[in-house]
């Protein structure tokens with residue numbers, strides 16, 4: 001995925017950022033307090049994110065996305081987080097899933113999923129963590145065993161899955177070779193399909209349960225859930241990259257995607273939250289800077305003079 005510099009910002013990127021800024025001001029900021037206070041999934045805002053094409057921001061145009069670079073994505077999530085940080089959470093695991101498909105997916109997997117991911121019709125989650133592990137990814141216990149019919153049966157419990165309920169695809173890292181040494185050579189990423197918004201999956205997705213969302217002290221509105229795989233059957237073609245190329249290659253794939261996905265952790269953290277009732281002073285100062293940067297004179301400036309505000313102070317303050 002290309003990384004642009006702020007100096008090379010294009011007219012198209014500029015137009016997208018202006019559009020996102022207006023969307024944040026008009027649709028997110030006035031509603032953030034309600035959704036955050038009620039810890040309610042912001043369905044109407046998500047619908048508008050779909051209409052704006054933001055679920056396909058980095059997905060290539062040939063799959064119906066906007067085909068933009070990582071730098072533009074960073075700018076967009078920073079802007080979204082200015083309104084409400086949870087919106088960046090709705091976008092980011094989807095972004096990570098699209099990145100995994102774009103970089104490691106087979107042609108068939110890209111054709112099958114990316115067009116519907118670009119529109120936001122289906123959305124993605126990303127699952128490494130378990131009740132007993134976070135940082136120590138090699139301690140994953142959830143496992144997959146190949147059955148006689150060629151499918152893989154997945155068993156185990158995942159934890160802290162952002163978009164765990166509302167996603168229709170979960171990119172899940174599981175152990176496929178318990179004897180592998182070093183251990184990281186024994187993990188595979190499966191694309192597990194499920195029904196969005198459903199706790200107890202049935203039919204072809206039977207064996208995947210999403211317990212009620214975990215209560216959190218922040219980052220509300222976007223759900224964090226457990227995922228219980230109990231005899232879930234996953235077709236071999238849903239090994240990321242295909243069975244031949246992807247079996248036991250999942251650790252490096254997921255670490256790569258996690259690293260890229262970190263932009264979503266760092267940029268929103270640096271963004272202010274002017275709509276929060278208890279915004280810290282630095283947020284107020286930043287808000288004032290942003291207001292200044294949105295003056296009519298800068299908004300109408302040409303692409304050779306980017307209107308995206310450059311940070312002259314340390315991130316976060």
Ligand SMILES: Cc1cc2nc3c(=O)[nH]c(=O)nc-3n(C[C@H](O)[C@H](O)[C@H](O)COP(=O)(O)OP(=O)(O)OC[C@H]3O[C@@H](n4cnc5c(N)ncnc54)[C@H](O)[C@@H]3O)c2cc1C
Nearest residue numbers: 093126127128129133134135136159160161162163219224
């Ligand atoms: C709101 C939220 C959303 C999340 N979303 C997802 C998601 O979508 N998908 C997903 O898979 N996970 C998700 N997570 C889980 C997240 O990735 C983990 O919380 C993270 O990996 C840290 O794991 P942990 O909380 O178990 O902390 P630990 O791994 O126990 O770490 C605790 C502290 O110890 C430090 N530490 C750990 N090991 C070492 C070591 N060897 N040496 C020195 N220091 C060490 C860590 O840096 C940290 O400061 C989410 C978590 C939260 C809170």
